[in-house]
Amino acid sequence: MIFSDQLNHASIIDGCRLSRAKIIAYPHNDVDALEDLIKEHRGNYRRALVVTDGVFSMDGDIAPLPQLAEVAKRHNCILMVDDAHGEGVLGRGGRGIVDHFGLHGIVDIEVGTLSKAFGVVGGVVAGSKRLVEWLRQRGRPFLFSSAMTVPDVAACLAALDLLEESTELVDRLWENARYFKAEMQALGFDTGQSETPITPVMLGEAPLAQTFSRRLFEEGVFATAIGYPTVPRGAARIRVMPSAAHTKEDLDFALQAFAKVGRELGVIG
Structure with a gap:
């Protein structure tokens, strides 16, 4: 089962649909409403995922990630944040919303892009070693995509170097x-x-x-x-x-x- 913010980006919505999981949208950034929905439906499913944008692309507001993390932990849900619009913007030197709120090791999955603030192309999924290995073996979009070009990879690394060297x-x-x-x-x-x-x-x-x-x-x-x-x-x-x-x-x-x-x-x- 997936609990998804009503204003999540279209790419998150499409990903949820492709997963074939049961999807329940919760009111935008409403943590109390999310918890009520989890209490109502969580017991019917072995696994549950809470997914949110970090920064919402149309309004520019920020997800209440600390509160979402508390609710997800309380109800044994996986927490995923898509920080496409937060990386390079929020946190120390643009490290993103997880760093902004000091939630390292608490958010289970972070998705990012290298085509916005970093100015190149490509994307990233970060998480536990077990999760990363599972995605390498089972993630269809990863398995059936062409590798990035060497110049693009070099440009991504150079962009990261710039952000690590100075704010x-x-x-x-x-x-x-x-x-x-x-x-x-x-x-x-x-x-x-x-x-x-x-x-x-x-x-x-x-x-x-x-x-x-x-x-x-x-x-x-x-x-x-x-x-x-x-x-x-x-x-x-x-x-x-x-x-x-x-x-x-x-x-x-x-x-x-x-x-x-x-x-x-x-x-x-």
């Missing part, structure tokens, strides 16, 4: 994120409940978000519109992701474009 890039990322969010809020934009550099600019209806995105592109800013079914109806947005590579001048250029388009389309006054 400069991660510090700059957060500095840029704080500046951009504060300025967007000062302009009157709704940036949702984000706790991370992922910055949703909430617009409501999908046609407005699409028009806003097109106008931004005409003003020299690439920021994509996100609408249903990726997010619920009425919750369309522009998703902005500042990076450590942006200068203050870059961010100010983007802010000017958002201000111009926002006023033009009646989103801000």
Whole structure:
């Protein structure tokens, strides 16, 4: 049986479906509701898995991982976190949500990607030696995938070296994120409940978000519109992701474009 957060990424949802396990979605980040569902259903299954994103890609909020770990342990559930949007962002030098909360050795499975903050391609599943060996022998996506190229592997290792040597890039990322969010809020934009550099600019209806995105592109800013079914109806947005590579001048250029388009389309006054 799998207990999955309602706002988990589509890749987690697809993985759950492919497993053929019984799936129960629990309300987003609601630990009490999760525990109630586990109490109701756990006894019917030998094994149970709780799976969550570390950082939720559409809203930028963070999973309550310490509380999830307590519930999972209390009810003998495996705990899995997909930290695709947390690695390179949270924790010491970008070590991710497990490090952010000091939960080393407590989270059973951590899934990550090398195609976001690390800027290359590939992915990783980390866990116990027994789990890793089992996946090597039984994981179909791993067994029937081609190996990464040598240059890609070298680039991944180089990215890790950079993050291990210094926190400069991660510090700059957060500095840029704080500046951009504060300025967007000062302009009157709704940036949702984000706790991370992922910055949703909430617009409501999908046609407005699409028009806003097109106008931004005409003003020299690439920021994509996100609408249903990726997010619920009425919750369309522009998703902005500042990076450590942006200068203050870059961010100010983007802010000017958002201000111009926002006023033009009646989103801000």
